[in-house]
Amino acid sequence: MTAPETLGEITHAVTQAQVDAYAEASGDHNPLHTDAEFAAFTPYGKTVAHGMLVLAFISEMMTNAFGEVWASGGKLKVRFRAPVFPGSTITTAGTLRGGPTNREAVYEVACKDQDGQDVITGEARVPWPSD
Amino acid sequence: MTVDFDTLTLGQRIVDKPLVISAAVVDAYLRAVKDGSSLHDALVPPTAVAALALAAVMDAVSLPAGAVHTAQELEFTAPVPPDAPLRCTAEVAQNSIRGGARFLTLQFQVSNAKVVVLRGRSSILIPIDGAQA
Numbered sequence: 001m002t003a004p005e006t007l008g009e010i011t012h013a014v015t016q017a018q019v020d021a022y023a024e025a026s027g028d029h030n031p032l033h034t035d036a037e038f039a040a041f042t043p044y045g046k047t048v049a050h051g052m053l054v055l056a057f058i059s060e061m062m063t064n065a066f067g068e069v070w071a072s073g074g075k076l077k078v079r080f081r082a083p084v085f086p087g088s089t090i091t092t093a094g095t096l097r098g099g100p101t102n103r104e105a106v107y108e109v110a111c112k113d114q115d116g117q118d119v120i121t122g123e124a125r126v127p128w129p130s131d
Numbered sequence: 132m133t134v135d136f137d138t139l140t141l142g143q144r145i146v147d148k149p150l151v152i153s154a155a156v157v158d159a160y161l162r163a164v165k166d167g168s169s170l171h172d173a174l175v176p177p178t179a180v181a182a183l184a185l186a187a188v189m190d191a192v193s194l195p196a197g198a199v200h201t202a203q204e205l206e207f208t209a210p211v212p213p214d215a216p217l218r219c220t221a222e223v224a225q226n227s228i229r230g231g232a233r234f235l236t237l238q239f240q241v242s243n244a245k246v247v248v249l250r251g252r253s254s255i256l257i258p259i260d261g262a263q264a
Contacts, residue, residue: 030196056164
């Protein structure tokens with residue numbers, strides 16, 4: 001069995017309604033995400049999507065590729081590089097770094113916005129059977 | 132609740148609480164992230180477990196509005212069914228100041244009975260000069 005070289009990308013348009021729904025579902029009610037008047041007085045000047053909301057797109061990509069193996073043995077290590085504002089369109093990417101070795105397949109993963117700017121970068125590791 | 136971040140010490144336990152993720156919460160989460168995977172018909176999305184655990188952690192420390200979530204590590208170690216009797220614990224892994232900012236790292240763990248299902252580590256930057264950024 002060969003680890004896929006690239007993972008099927010996921011694209012989502014991020015809306016304020018989605019951010020509001022995420023705040024309710026996750027319990028993260030930081031007004032930076034949901035209160036436009038509050039956010040206007042922050043350095044961002046407007047509301048920002050939760051980083052974990054955007055990170056969920058990478059997990060969706062990994063789930064699509066690896067199913068339950070991802071949920072029972074996956075690892076993520078990422079940096080949030082730039083804020084994601086409602087109105088953005090986010091696309092995920094996943095590229096095999098090498099291997100698999102040590103019973104893991106390691107992928108460089110990222111989320112980019114509609115301008116091609118990295119908003120999340122990092123790596124994802126998924127268990128992979130040794131030969 | 133306001134936290135005096137100067138008093139947070141390495142290893143200090145800041146969360147130890149039950150966490151139950153119902154099927155309704157899973158549905159709401161999946162609608163919010165627009166994830167239609169059929170895998171989640173029977174399992175909680177691993178990032179949903181992480182998100183709810185992290186919300187509990189953030190609630191415990193009452194981060195100021197200027198705080199920025201800069202990095203995240205997650206390790207999913209076992210699948211989680213809806214309504215599982217989970218427990219979330221969290222502790223301080225780093226609390227330092229440099230360059231006009233506080234660097235706070237919080238590590239958390241979610242267990243189902245005695246089985247660890249998730250480990251996480253969140254890095255947060257807090258401007259040193261107050262609650263408003």
